[in-house]
Amino acid sequence: MSTASLPLDPYADAPGASPVRFLHRLNPLAKLLGPAPAMVVLVFVRDVATPVAFLVLAYAIVLVGARMTARLASMLVLIPVLAAAMGLGFALWTDPAHVADTVPLLRLGDWTLSRGALWTGIATGLRLAAIIALALIAGITTTGPDLARSLVQQLRVPYRIGYTAIAAFRFVPRFRRELEIIRQAHRVRAAGHLRGPIAAVGRSVGSVVPLLAGAIRHAERVALAMDARAFGAYPDRTERHPVPFRTRDTVFVILLSAASAVLFWVFFPWGL
Amino acid sequence: MPAPAALSTRVLLVCAAIGVASGILGAVAGWITPGVIILAPIVYGFVLGAHVIPGIIAQETLRMPWVALLAHVLAALVASAMAPQWAGRFLGTALLFGGIQELVAAVTRYRVWRAWRFFISAVVIGVLVAVVVGLVVNLTALPLWAQIAYLVCAVLGPVAWTGIGLAVGAALRQAGVGRRAIPR
Amino acid sequence: MVDTPLLRVHDLAVRHDGEELFTPAGASFQVRRGEVVLLLGPSGSGKSTLALALNGLIPQAVPAEVQGSVSVMGLDAASTPVAQLSTRVGMVFQDPDAQLVTGTVLDEVAFGPENLRLPVAEVLGRTETALRRVGLWDRRAENPDALSGGGRQRLAIAAALALGSPVLVLDEPTANLDPQGVEEVYAALADIVASGDRAVVLVEHNLDQAVGFVDRVVVLDAAGRTIADGPAGDILRTRAAELQELGVWLPTSTLAALKLRRAGYPLDPLPLTPAELRAALEAAPAPAAPAPAAAERRGFGRAEDVAPAAALVSAASPRLGGAPLIAVRGLTLRRGRAEVLHDVSLDVRAGEFVAIVGANGAGKTSLLHAIAGIGRPPRGTVRIGGDDITRLRPAEIASRIGFVFQNPEHQFVAHTVRDELAYGLAHAPDADARVADILDRFGLAARADVHPFLLSGGQKRRLSVGTALIAGAPVLALDEPTFGQDRARADELLELLAALNADGTTVLVVTHDMQLVTEYAMRTIVLAEGRVVADAPTADVFADGDLVAAAGLRVPPLCDALRGLTRHPELEGIARLAELPAGPPSAAGAPA
Numbered sequence A: 001m002s003t004a005s006l007p008l009d010p011y012a013d014a015p016g017a018s019p020v021r022f023l024h025r026l027n028p029l030a031k032l033l034g035p036a037p038a039m040v041v042l043v044f045v046r047d048v049a050t051p052v053a054f055l056v057l058a059y060a061i062v063l064v065g066a067r068m069t070a071r072l073a074s075m076l077v078l079i080p081v082l083a084a085a086m087g088l089g090f091a092l093w094t095d096p097a098h099v100a101d102t103v104p105l106l107r108l109g110d111w112t113l114s115r116g117a118l119w120t121g122i123a124t125g126l127r128l129a130a131i132i133a134l135a136l137i138a139g140i141t142t143t144g145p146d147l148a149r150s151l152v153q154q155l156r157v158p159y160r161i162g163y164t165a166i167a168a169f170r171f172v173p174r175f176r177r178e179l180e181i182i183r184q185a186h187r188v189r190a191a192g193h194l195r196g197p198i199a200a201v202g203r204s205v206g207s208v209v210p211l212l213a214g215a216i217r218h219a220e221r222v223a224l225a226m227d228a229r230a231f232g233a234y235p236d237r238t239e240r241h242p243v244p245f246r247t248r249d250t251v252f253v254i255l256l257s258a259a260s261a262v263l264f265w266v267f268f269p270w271g272l
Numbered sequence B: 001m002p003a004p005a006a007l008s009t010r011v012l013l014v015c016a017a018i019g020v021a022s023g024i025l026g027a028v029a030g031w032i033t034p035g036v037i038i039l040a041p042i043v044y045g046f047v048l049g050a051h052v053i054p055g056i057i058a059q060e061t062l063r064m065p066w067v068a069l070l071a072h073v074l075a076a077l078v079a080s081a082m083a084p085q086w087a088g089r090f091l092g093t094a095l096l097f098g099g100i101q102e103l104v105a106a107v108t109r110y111r112v113w114r115a116w117r118f119f120i121s122a123v124v125i126g127v128l129v130a131v132v133v134g135l136v137v138n139l140t141a142l143p144l145w146a147q148i149a150y151l152v153c154a155v156l157g158p159v160a161w162t163g164i165g166l167a168v169g170a171a172l173r174q175a176g177v178g179r180r181a182i183p184r
Numbered sequence C: 001m002v003d004t005p006l007l008r009v010h011d012l013a014v015r016h017d018g019e020e021l022f023t024p025a026g027a028s029f030q031v032r033r034g035e036v037v038l039l040l041g042p043s044g045s046g047k048s049t050l051a052l053a054l055n056g057l058i059p060q061a062v063p064a065e066v067q068g069s070v071s072v073m074g075l076d077a078a079s080t081p082v083a084q085l086s087t088r089v090g091m092v093f094q095d096p097d098a099q100l101v102t103g104t105v106l107d108e109v110a111f112g113p114e115n116l117r118l119p120v121a122e123v124l125g126r127t128e129t130a131l132r133r134v135g136l137w138d139r140r141a142e143n144p145d146a147l148s149g150g151g152r153q154r155l156a157i158a159a160a161l162a163l164g165s166p167v168l169v170l171d172e173p174t175a176n177l178d179p180q181g182v183e184e185v186y187a188a189l190a191d192i193v194a195s196g197d198r199a200v201v202l203v204e205h206n207l208d209q210a211v212g213f214v215d216r217v218v219v220l221d222a223a224g225r226t227i228a229d230g231p232a233g234d235i236l237r238t239r240a241a242e243l244q245e246l247g248v249w250l251p252t253s254t255l256a257a258l259k260l261r262r263a264g265y266p267l268d269p270l271p272l273t274p275a276e277l278r279a280a281l282e283a284a285p286a287p288a289a290p291a292p293a294a295a296e297r298r299g300f301g302r303a304e305d306v307a308p309a310a311a312l313v314s315a316a317s318p319r320l321g322g323a324p325l326i327a328v329r330g331l332t333l334r335r336g337r338a339e340v341l342h343d344v345s346l347d348v349r350a351g352e353f354v355a356i357v358g359a360n361g362a363g364k365t366s367l368l369h370a371i372a373g374i375g376r377p378p379r380g381t382v383r384i385g386g387d388d389i390t391r392l393r394p395a396e397i398a399s400r401i402g403f404v405f406q407n408p409e410h411q412f413v414a415h416t417v418r419d420e421l422a423y424g425l426a427h428a429p430d431a432d433a434r435v436a437d438i439l440d441r442f443g444l445a446a447r448a449d450v451h452p453f454l455l456s457g458g459q460k461r462r463l464s465v466g467t468a469l470i471a472g473a474p475v476l477a478l479d480e481p482t483f484g485q486d487r488a489r490a491d492e493l494l495e496l497l498a499a500l501n502a503d504g505t506t507v508l509v510v511t512h513d514m515q516l517v518t519e520y521a522m523r524t525i526v527l528a529e530g531r532v533v534a535d536a537p538t539a540d541v542f543a544d545g546d547l548v549a550a551a552g553l554r555v556p557p558l559c560d561a562l563r564g565l566t567r568h569p570e571l572e573g574i575a576r577l578a579e580l581p582a583g584p585p586s587a588a589g590a591p592a
């Protein structure tokens, strides 16, 4: 969402954090694995209390375990706002006939917003918010290269794929700038041609081919440079940045899964 | 001494480039997603369908095993580095979409590259997306017509985007990209 | 040590998949320990292809048919895995950005040794040694993006050194760099060569810097056969005319000397560097007969009297009359978070030929874009023909200024060359005739129905210029028109611009080639860190050596050689090859 546009150095090391900020010291996979069961089960939940509980849990973990940055703060504010907006949106779309409590709250001509519809909408919004907040646990405290490395080191993903991803982080700013230039070039060229939104769509389709053609050529050159430096020579390579999976990672996964299980048990049957 | 690699570095990096470039083009989809969910959840499936693009272009330009899945996974890894909060979602979607495209191609033994084959994977993806998203947004609470419209959108989305991906792939080939044989 | 060759190339012929011809088509040479070999040949003769064959990338990573053999310290390059050859032959390519893999300078150099599975301590040891040799050790923790172009290319050299290979192959390592970057790269290379433990194979068009430390020259002809192989001095001096004929570019000082020889100055042996030219001239007596004046004044095309060149150039610009055609006032521009132009003001008058120069990242492209209304400059800062550019419709801008983007592929919108040209004409009644005319003039008629992306580099550039020209705009703005081109093509293009300029078209170019600037531009604008630091007739700008150096630029070689010459006052201060006294009429027309 909005934060995706912040300039970010994907290679930057996680800055040193105080010991309390434990999330930065965990293996990326542990942070993906721990919240995963809760995220999956939340998909099926229909009440309001369960997602709220998980929202609180996720916020607690992130607030304690992650270094506070402007980026994190804005995420934490944005999630509830989006949840509210989505909840309202769904409420408008919900068919009052399908919900139990049809006490009308608002009437505009033919159309009524019932309390049940609003309740369903809010539940949906909160559910999405809880899922997103749980994803933050891994997202906000993991660097791209570390994720790639842990996929290689723990999940045995071939290192050539992991390092291709690391090399490809460099493509992003380059291709973005290329796209900007291509768009401008085509706008200049399009003078005298059709204007308006449909022509604009046509032009952006027209910028796809030059962008991709340039991207593929660039990738081929990078591949040559990597081959020339013995990339893929052996089934493994020296790793100067180990990303181990330690006892603390196992403990984190077990604790978080246990906490999720307890919450689901307490709130059963989740409004089904 | 070296173990023969199944996929050359060139193929890996070209897949990454296709993934990243489609991701940049598709950034628009990311931006409008919240708005779509709020204002018109039933067309969300259509927007989500845009995510089929990397696999289609990779298969259409390289025409070999694994490239669809690779393009998706590499794009997801890069995207995760840029917007880490969505890492799980990126990887999940990539494995799902890429996996289906790869499976359908594998069933035809990577020999049939005609358009209908691509559209089969599009329909499969559409149905799966419809089910998953339907669960998340509590589809059953919507009026019947909205449910049907939603399903149609969710299936049409990947199909339409697959068509666009094929057109781009064809244009690329016309421009001389990927026309060379791939080593190994 | 037994003097066995490190590299032995025997009758090598390579045909890329999908191509008809073998290029190279029979290259043979050897490289011994400690040698620096310069590989010359016209564009398309297969130098880059040959370079890739030296460590097995061709045919192992790039599909191609290979005949003949390359042997690297006794190993056959076509069949020994590239990874194994990588410890014997290190590669440095043209685009520094296409060689970066990791996120810090240190990791980048460690990447190769890590792939070789060396223990961590040795990886770090090699990395440190390599980084110290290119002077980047202090910057090891930085993201390579923070380095200058020259810095990134030195990083690529360090990455190749760290693999420990006794041979280093560099394919046009300085093509994208500003003059200071070029100098940095060659200083680092000279340093490596001086220690005597590495052999270097260098492919390079711009010989002015390289010629200083090259031992041997191998020349390929247009078909890609070795036609000369010997000590650099011998080949460049004794076969200069033949090489020039081939389309191989010679050092500017050698070209100047060839011309001066025809004018009667006894210069033997031919000089290769500015210092040699200067020394040779100081030692040479004046020509027997008074030298006739230069027959042609390229880039201006106006009748000009016989007078010292510098004065001509400085006299040329301010006289052009009337209100400025383009007026930039207080232009401050932001890109992303940074301010890339600060309070820039300048005028361009109708009929001028203006060059914009500066180091990488100085803001040249940003300025040129603003002048052409690309990316919307702030209101009131750019006027063209008196009108604020932000108030003009795109069609009106296009009819006043033709723009050529740095990378031609960015601006192609159609599927054939012909449609590409016709695109800008929309509904003009004489569109067909004008397209045919441009196709003819640019030598593209035979390729009219080809997809623009399938053209060669030089053809793409000509097409992009053609699309800018076809609308008949009175101003032409070109961003690095010589980027990625060899000198022969660059020259061809500039001749064309000079002719257009002579017919009244106003021309603005951005370029890193200082000799080219001096040859063609009446006026030069120097940008440094987003500010205009000089805006004067070209000769005046280059007369101020300190300013030029401070802006990351260098005085062009001819100017450097002839400045302050004492023995031949008639040559003192000449900066353009075209202004050197011409020889007998029969030889005067030879291209410079």
Ligand SMILES: Nc1ncnc2c1ncn2[C@@H]1O[C@H](COP(=O)(O)OP(=O)(O)OP(=O)(O)O)[C@@H](O)[C@H]1O
Binding pocket: B180, C016, C017, C018, C019, C023, C024, C041, C042, C043, C044, C045, C046, C047, C048, C049, C050, C062, C486
């Ligand atoms: N990857 C490729 N696929 C197909 N053909 C190629 C490829 N690379 C080069 N060629 C062709 O091989 C020939 C030789 O090209 P090469 O790039 O080696 O020339 P060069 O001497 O390096 O030229 P320049 O001085 O312009 O760099 C050209 O005709 C070119 O079109």
Ligand SMILES: Nc1ncnc2c1ncn2[C@@H]1O[C@H](COP(=O)(O)OP(=O)(O)OP(=O)(O)O)[C@@H](O)[C@H]1O
Binding pocket: A177, A180, C335, C336, C337, C338, C340, C358, C359, C360, C361, C362, C363, C364, C365, C366, C367
């Ligand atoms: N879209 C952009 N976003 C952020 N920064 C930018 C953007 N475009 C340019 N810049 C920065 O602005 C500065 C000037 O860029 P510009 O391209 O104008 O330089 P230049 O003089 O043309 O350099 P070069 O010789 O390398 O082409 C550079 O530091 C560049 O990194």
Ligand SMILES: [Mg+2]
Binding pocket: C047, C048, C049
């Ligand atoms: Mg070349």
Ligand SMILES: [Mg+2]
Binding pocket: C364, C365, C366, C406
């Ligand atoms: Mg530029």
